Amino acid sequence: MFLIAAILAVLTLFNFVAALQGYSSSLKEANKLFDQHLRQTAELIARLYAGHPIKPLDDESTLAYQVWQGQKLLASFGIEQTRPITDFYPGFGYANFDGYRWRTLVYYDQNHRNWIITAERTDLRYRLAESVISHAILPILLSIPLAGLLIWLIISHGLKPLRMLSQQLKNKQADDLSPVVLPELKSELQQVNQSINALMSRLEVALNREKHFTADAAHELRTPISALKIQLHNLEEDISPDNEAFQQLRAGVDRIQHLVEQLLSLYRSTPEQLAHNFCRINLHQLAQDVIAELHTKFETKQQIAELAGQACMIEGDPFALTTLLQNLLNNASKYTPPGGHILVTVSTEGHLVYLKVEDSGPGIAPEDYDKIFKRFQRLNNKPDGSTTPGCGLGMTIVRNIADLHRARIEIERSRFESGTAFIIIFTRTED
Amino acid sequence: MFLNSVVLILQEILEAALLISILLVLSRQLQLSARWFATGMILGGIGAFILSFNLATISEWLDYAGQEILIATIMLAVLGLLTLIGLYSTLPPSSSRHALPYLMSICVALALSREGAEIVIYLGGILNHQASIQPTFTGAGIGAGIGLSAGVLLYFGLLSLPVSWIFCTCIVLLALIGGTMASQATLLLTQVDWITYSPVLWDSSIWLPEDSIPGHLLYALIGYEATPSLFQAIAYGLGFLLVSISATLGHLNHFRSRRTNTGDK
Numbered sequence: 042m043f044l045i046a047a048i049l050a051v052l053t054l055f056n057f058v059a060a061l062q063g064y065s066s067s068l069k070e071a072n073k074l075f076d077q078h079l080r081q082t083a084e085l086i087a088r089l090y091a092g093h094p095i096k097p098l099d100d101e102s103t104l105a106y107q108v109w110q111g112q113k114l115l116a117s118f119g120i121e122q123t124r125p126i127t128d129f130y131p132g133f134g135y136a137n138f139d140g141y142r143w144r145t146l147v148y149y150d151q152n153h154r155n156w157i158i159t160a161e162r163t164d165l166r167y168r169l170a171e172s173v174i175s176h177a178i179l180p181i182l183l184s185i186p187l188a189g190l191l192i193w194l195i196i197s198h199g200l201k202p203l204r205m206l207s208q209q210l211k212n213k214q215a216d217d218l219s220p221v222v223l224p225e226l227k228s229e230l231q232q233v234n235q236s237i238n239a240l241m242s243r244l245e246v247a248l249n250r251e252k253h254f255t256a257d258a259a260h261e262l263r264t265p266i267s268a269l270k271i272q273l274h275n276l277e278e279d280i281s282p283d284n285e286a287f288q289q290l291r292a293g294v295d296r297i298q299h300l301v302e303q304l305l306s307l308y309r310s311t312p313e314q315l316a317h318n319f320c321r322i323n324l325h326q327l328a329q330d331v332i333a334e335l336h337t338k339f340e341t342k343q344q345i346a347e348l349a350g351q352a353c354m355i356e357g358d359p360f361a362l363t364t365l366l367q368n369l370l371n372n373a374s375k376y377t378p379p380g381g382h383i384l385v386t387v388s389t390e391g392h393l394v395y396l397k398v399e400d401s402g403p404g405i406a407p408e409d410y411d412k413i414f415k416r417f418q419r420l421n422n423k424p425d426g427s428t429t430p431g432c433g434l435g436m437t438i439v440r441n442i443a444d445l446h447r448a449r450i451e452i453e454r455s456r457f458e459s460g461t462a463f464i465i466i467f468t469r470t471e472d
Numbered sequence: 473m474f475l476n477s478v479v480l481i482l483q484e485i486l487e488a489a490l491l492i493s494i495l496l497v498l499s500r501q502l503q504l505s506a507r508w509f510a511t512g513m514i515l516g517g518i519g520a521f522i523l524s525f526n527l528a529t530i531s532e533w534l535d536y537a538g539q540e541i542l543i544a545t546i547m548l549a550v551l552g553l554l555t556l557i558g559l560y561s562t563l564p565p566s567s568s569r570h571a572l573p574y575l576m577s578i579c580v581a582l583a584l585s586r587e588g589a590e591i592v593i594y595l596g597g598i599l600n601h602q603a604s605i606q607p608t609f610t611g612a613g614i615g616a617g618i619g620l621s622a623g624v625l626l627y628f629g630l631l632s633l634p635v636s637w638i639f640c641t642c643i644v645l646l647a648l649i650g651g652t653m654a655s656q657a658t659l660l661l662t663q664v665d666w667i668t669y670s671p672v673l674w675d676s677s678i679w680l681p682e683d684s685i686p687g688h689l690l691y692a693l694i695g696y697e698a699t700p701s702l703f704q705a706i707a708y709g710l711g712f713l714l715v716s717i718s719a720t721l722g723h724l725n726h727f728r729s730r731r732t733n734t735g736d737k
Contacts, residue, residue, distance in 0.1 A: 047628045054621035057614045058685055061478060198632050 044199040048192055055188040059180040066176035074169055077103075085118060103165040105143070109156040119160075126158050136160065202230045210237070218245040256308035259301045266298050303434040306364050307441070318358050321470055324396055325352045325387040327359070331366040332385060335374070342379045346370070350387035353394045355467045357446050365442040368435040369398040369463055376402035382457055394469045399455035399462040410452045414440045439463075473604045477611030478618075479683060480594055484587040485616045486692040488516075489623025491583050491649055495557070495576050497630040498642045502561055508573035509580065516584020523589035524596070537664035544657040546586045551653040551711050553579040554646050558715045562643070562722030622689060645693070647715035652695025654711025655704045662703065670702035 081104050105119030107126055114123055120139065127136040127145045136145045143160040150157060202223055209221050220238040223230075273291055280287055325348070332339075332346050339346045366385075373383045381401040388395045405413065413436045443450050448467045455462040492509070499506060523530075531539035557575050591612075598608040630638055661667040677698035681687050690696035695708060 043628060046624055050621035050624035050628075053617045054625065057617045057621070061614060061618075061685070064474065195628070 044196065047195045047199070051188055051191045051195065055184040055191075056181070059184040062180035063177035066180065067173050070173045070176045074173065103161050103169075104159065105161070106157065106159045109158070110154060115155065125156075126160050129156050135163070203233075206230065206234065206237070218242070218248070252308065255304055259304040259308070262297075262301045263305075266294065266301060269294050270298070300434075303438065306368075306438050307434050309361075309364075318360070319356050320359065321354050322357045322359055322362060323352050324355050324357075324362070324394060324467070325350055327362055328366055328385050328387055328396070331363060331370060335367070335370050338371075338374055339383065342374060342377070342381075344374060344377055344379065344381050344383055346374075346383040346385070348385045348387075350385075351389070353387050353389045354470045355394050355446070356470050357467070358442075361442045361445060365439050365465070366396075366398075368439050369465075372435050372463075373398055373400035373402070376400060377460070378402065381460075384456070389469055392469050394467040396465040396467065397462055399457065399460060401455065401457035401460040404454060404459045405452065405461050413452075414450075439465075473598070474607040474611040477594075477598075477608040478615040479688070481591060481612040481615030482619050482685075482688050483615075483691065484591050485619030486622055486688060488580075488583050488587045489619050490626055490645075490692050492580055493623045493627040494630070494642050494645045494649070495580065497627060497638060498557070498561060498646075499572070499576060500631070501639050501642070502565075502569065502572065504569070504573055504576075508577040512577040512580030513584065515577065515581035516588060519581055519585030520588025520592055523585050524592035527589060527593060534664075537666070540660040540664045541666070543586060544660040546582050547653040547657040547660075550579055550582050551650045551657075551714065553582070554650045554653070555714050555718045558643055558646055558650075558719035559722040561639075562719050562726055564726045618685070619692075622692075643716065643719045647712045647719070648694045650715035651708040651710075651712035652691075654707040654714075655695050655697065655700070658704050658707040659701075662701065667703060670704075672699045672701055673705055675699050 085104070085106070105126070106117070107114060107120065108116040109125060109129070117123075120126065122138060126138060126143065127134055127147060129147060129149075131147050131149050134145045134147070136143050142163045144163050144166060145158060145160045148157045148159070149155075205223055206221060209223070213221075218241045220241060221234060223234060273287075273294060276287065329348055332348055335346070370383065370385070377383055377400040382399075383401075384397075384399045386395070386397040386399070388397070415433075415437070440450060443465055446467060448465050451464040451466065453462050453464065454460070492512075496506065496509060499508065527539060530542055534541055553575050557572065557579065560569070560572050560575065563569075595608070595612060598604050630641060633641060658667060662669060675698060680690070680696070680698065682691060682696070682698045687696060687698070697704065700708070
């Protein structure tokens with residue numbers, strides 16, 4: 042509405058003012074033309090009364106005439122030739138003489154039986170007509186850039202809310218689904234803004250439902266899996282523990298249990314779920330506790346897990362950081378062959394705290410570094426090309442927790458002959 | 473005929489369009505319903521016809537000074553209404569906002585009656601001259617188009633100002649129109665010898681003639697006169713001050729009541 046009304050007003054204003062200006066200029070020019078004809082008429086009358094002049098008085102005259110009676114030239118003006126300019130047929134026509142093209146009028150005076158031929162140079166006629174028209178067109182021509190400038194300003198102003206809307210949408214964080222609020226919206230854009238906000242709201246509901254569905258499903262699966270584990274334990278007493286089918290069944294149930302636990306950890310490691318119970322934590326002490334907790338696991342695989350470094354204080358969520366360390370160490374244990382080494386180092390450098398988990402596993406090719414953080418991504422990094430059992434969520438959980446602590450993750454080769462080092466770089470808290 | 477028609481219609485439409493645009497912006501800023509505008513337009517249209525049909529009789533009143541006196545009275549009434557609009561629009565919202573639509577409606581109706589009557593008389597007179605109808609109505613269309621376009625652009629131009637400036641600009645423009653009304657009323661009263669002649673202050677007709685398009689625009693917006701008399705200039709200043717002082721008083725009252733309310737808390 043604003044754009045239509047404003048542009049229409051600009052066009053009307055400029056066109057009408059230009060037309061008005063053109064009208065005034067053309068009127069002045071036409072008046073000059075009429076005055077010139079008036080002057081020429083006066084000159085003609087003067088010459089008729091003064092006799093029959095053959096030559097015109099000045100070079101500016103656009104008019105010529107001849108008066109014939111039979112074959113006798115009675116009078117002539119503006120022309121030197123003594124033969125008729127054109128044939129004696131009454132009416133308008135064209136003739137060429139004296140090196141110009143002329144518009145002619147042949148008139149028969151019945152009272153005196155005279156033929157009067159008047160002529161006017163066409164080039165001069167066109168020049169005069171063009172002069173009148175150009176005076177009318179010039180203001181329109183000059184008004185176009187001004188109208189264009191104003192229309193540009195109006196359109197820029199009219200589209201400003203749209204630009205603000207797109208800027209707000211562009212500046213939004215990927216997970217920010219809050220409504221877009223714009224001041225002073227035009228009625229047309231209110232509809233767009235409302236639709237976008239309604240879409241955001243629906244999207245937020247759908248995303249929340251999806252997040253909760255995974256967590257709820259994982260949570261609900263815990264009870265039947267626990268029941269399965271009890272039944273397996275009971276079954277173990279009735280059949281031989283070496284039974285292959287039983288062993289595979291137990292391994293399968295363990296994998297399902299691990300997957301469910303990881304799904305729950307993934308859900309709990311999202312920023313919305315972590316309650317931000319940040320407190321000062323000694324990362325070295327925490328690493329020591331987690332290594333002790335996983336001691337049986339390392340011992341089963343005859344792996345040597347060591348802790349190096351010193352006490353370092355950081356601000357963090359104890360539960361989340363325990364999950365991070367558990368995932369890193371489980372990962373290291375999983376990929377390190379029996380008898381291999383796992384080294385956890387906690388060190389500080391300036392205001393940064395480094396948590397480094399190294400293993401002597403097969404290692405990861407640098408081109409695969411980015412892939413490991415994707416959900417359900419597992420690499421074929423066993424020497425025989427097979428995949429290590431797991432659900433592929435561990436590193437996604439590690440990244441979520443690191444992001445929550447504004448920590449950076451780096452991957453490099455470990456200090457052992459082969460293997461990978463995961464370095465989580467935190468900001469240090471002053472002691 | 474064409475140019476005369478453009479000039480006359482442009483001047484009348486422009487004056488009304490600019491006044492209406494400013495009042496519409498002010499009403500929008502104060503979040504008033506725009507119903508007053510429709511009422512003012514209808515009343516103004518009816519007033520214009522009544523005035524035009526009776527102007528011949530009116531002009532014979534008061535020793536043939538009736539028309540000038542009536543038009544000057546309408547102009548001074550518009551000035552009075554603008555003063556009240558300036559005052560009420562700056563007062564605290566609860567105290568007197570409800571009166572504003574009525575004031576705006578009457579203001580528009582009076583302005584339209586005056587401008588419209590002149591248009592009706594002019595165009596009605598032309599209808600008797602067959603040869604003049606076409607150029608006159610073409611000119612009237614162009615004049616009306618320019619005047620209405622200027623009004624629309626002023627409306628959107630005011631709305632595109634920063635929000636904190638809009639209200640203040642509207643009040644200043646209303647004060648300028650108030651000054652114009654006082655100045656024009658003085659001129660009319662001088663013409664019928666109700667006010668004595670005073671010397672012309674300056675002559676700027678060479679640089680900016682009153683009958684040029686910028687001259688008409690400035691006349692409608694700030695009451696430009698190429699040859700103003702001393703009394704006209706004084707009346708202009710008084711008219712301007714009347715509207716601006718009333719708006720300032722209203723604003724001060726509003727400010728004081730807000731401070732009192734804050735103090736109570």
